Amino acid sequence: MGGNHTQPKFILLGITDTPWARAPLFGLFLLIYIITLVGNVGLMVLVWVAPSLHTPMYFFLAHFSLADVCYSTIISPKMLTDLLFGNKTISWAGCVTQFHLFALFATAECHLLATMAYDRHVAICHPLLYVTVVSPWACWQLVAWSYLVASLSALIYTSCTFGGSFCGPRQVDHFFCDASPVLRLVCSDTRASEAAIFALATANGLGTSLVILLCYGRILRTILGMRLAPSRARAFHTCTSHLVSVSVFYGALFFMYLQPASRHGSRDKVASVFYTVVSPMLNPFIYSLRNKEVKAALGKCRRRMLNHCRHQRDATHGIRESWNALGWKGH
Template sequence: MLEGNLTTVTEFVLQGFTDSPQIQAFLFTLLLLIYTATLVGNITIITLTRVDSHLQTPMYFFLCNLSFIDITYSSAIAPKTLANLLAEKKVISFPGCAAQFFLHSFSINAEVVLLAVMAYDRFVSVCNPLRYAVLMSRQECALLVSVSYLCGCISSVAHTASLFSLSFCRSRVIDHFFCDIPPLQQLSCSDTRFAHGVHVAFAAATGSGTVSIILISYLFIIFAVLQIRAAQVRWKAFSTCASHLSAVTLFYGTLFFIYLRPVPSSSADQCKVVAVFYTLVIPAVNPLIYSLRNREVKDALRRVILKAFVSK
């Protein structure tokens, strides 16, 4: 990969969080619990939306795909992070680093587009209830989800190709617990302006597009709901959007802090904490947001559990 008399980089060292064995043991236990909760919570959501007939609607079809994406990008990072917390040599191969970054980038970009799709779904449900079945047909929903995955794939290919075409010769030590753009660019001895431009262009296009869709959708929703005179109906309309708004706020808030902050504004340790939040904690929290605030999901879980016990 490197020319001249420079050494080809075949692996990186992930510096991780700390060198203290006691803190590493504590972090391993904590992150293992979080990752287990992510798998259990999201697999439960996927199972419920597939087996319960009451959840065979566009909103839960999108929620099922959101859970799949959460599992994907949490699994791209958590297993290697957990393994490194127990290992003396915290390394990741060059292809492994590229693969981890690709899955991470794909999942983030697909999720932001899917969150925008879910906002559009809520807009149609509240503002055009009589045409909802037509506008959000099974074919339309499948197309919207496919667009989310396609956008994630295109963005991820561009990000990965531009980042890993750089020459890395300054150091092999990544000051992070996974392969991400800022710490990898800091290791490069090539001109990073093109790669940085690609990252900014795709992030700006994806971010501005999805944020605009979400904001416009909710402006129309708020305007429509405020015209409803019955307080109970108005509250019910708002409550259908509460879970989605919570997920959007958590996800976008942490992403903006990581990727849009001024470089000197925060330390590497602060960035690692925030990165843990959006890569590991949010995927575990999303199922709770959509279940604790949603009576239909809780009722579906009760029916599935009851059916399982009765069948025995």
């Protein structure tokens, strides 16, 4: 590291350097983070406990929520701590770990979204083969492949980002350790690293988006060929939530990573906030508010909990009455 064998520390400049804005931003992002955790963890638990949601579509959705929780947790707690206490330093190991895990789960989300599009394609275009093609074993294979590709990609992203020599002020002009602001601090030539990151981001981003486009092209052709209007409406409805998530996630992601590093600027922070903080909060609402199956499963779980609480209360009341009766007889 430029002749200095000690591991450097970085300073995250954060979202804002205006003191009066830190408290409102802390409150806003804390609320968003709490909603993100409650929404995504609640959706995962609902998929786990509701038998009606034990289908491939919701299996993939549960892993998508898990990725949302993970990479939001990688970013938000550090950002909230910096806003609250103003201590914006992060160690070398912390910066590398944060970026590596963020790259892993963000890339996994790209492949999970493509997997969910393939699931909808088989369900609508080949419904008779759905149980065979999207079997439980196939679901685990697709999810494992998503995490495997994401892990290998994250290793390459991390080695390219932190493999150079750092010198001078180590101030990262961002609220977390991301590739572009970190590479600006490298003294050595970064053109090869930038090209490798750009090529891999293009392969992951455009590759998965191409799969999504191909799947929905086939889906659209199949839907338009349906004779009954209710069947077309039902098929469109099953794809709406996924299309909204794809639009939100890929819109910000393409703006951030499918451009040369020289074009990155202050607008990156706005885009980063959108897909690292806001998007994970929105996904549970996107998949639950317009989804009859999720709302029905949530209603059943709520009624089951209320009935359980009512039975517990009745049992406790019965035991108390028995004790009172025994005590009365004792007198």
